[in-house]
Amino acid sequence: MLEIALQKDQGIFQKEISEKQKISFKYLDQIIASLKAAKLITNVKGKKSGYILTRKAEEITLYDIYRAFEPDISIVDCLSESIHCPDENLCAPRDFWLGLNTQIIEYLTRYTLKDLVEKQLAYNSQTRNGLQQEEGG
Numbered sequence: 001m002l003e004i005a006l007q008k009d010q011g012i013f014q015k016e017i018s019e020k021q022k023i024s025f026k027y028l029d030q031i032i033a034s035l036k037a038a039k040l041i042t043n044v045k046g047k048k049s050g051y052i053l054t055r056k057a058e059e060i061t062l063y064d065i066y067r068a069f070e071p072d073i074s075i076v077d078c079l080s081e082s083i084h085c086p087d088e089n090l091c092a093p094r095d096f097w098l099g100l101n102t103q104i105i106e107y108l109t110r111y112t113l114k115d116l117v118e119k120q121l122a123y124n125s126q127t128r129n130g131l132q133q134e135e136g137g
Helices: 002-006 014-021 025-037 062-067 092-110 113-136
Strands: 041-044 050-053
Touching: 002 014, 002 050, 002 113, 014 025, 014 050, 025 041, 062 092, 062 113
Parallel strands: none
Antiparallel strands: 041 050
């Protein structure tokens, strides 16, 4: 998602993503399929094909990206919707884990893909400045 967002609306080829993120093309196929199914990315038509975001980066939360791969966050099994515990309303540890689970979801919802893009651009700038200083010194 970061590589796609960094390209803005130009599109990026899967091969480029694979190389930049150092992940196998085959594994990236699975990632791309999940992101497309979640309607976070789409194919670009035209001269430079590849992938683009379906929404602006500031409209995509990190929780949206997480949900493309997992149905929800359940840091312990008893929080999963598929598990029913008869003691769930009388369980202090469950309440604790539910509170932590909620904080994780809120944290992921608070940050957007744009936040990651801005941070990555800052890192890229630091790296370029560091290389320029080494070459000049």
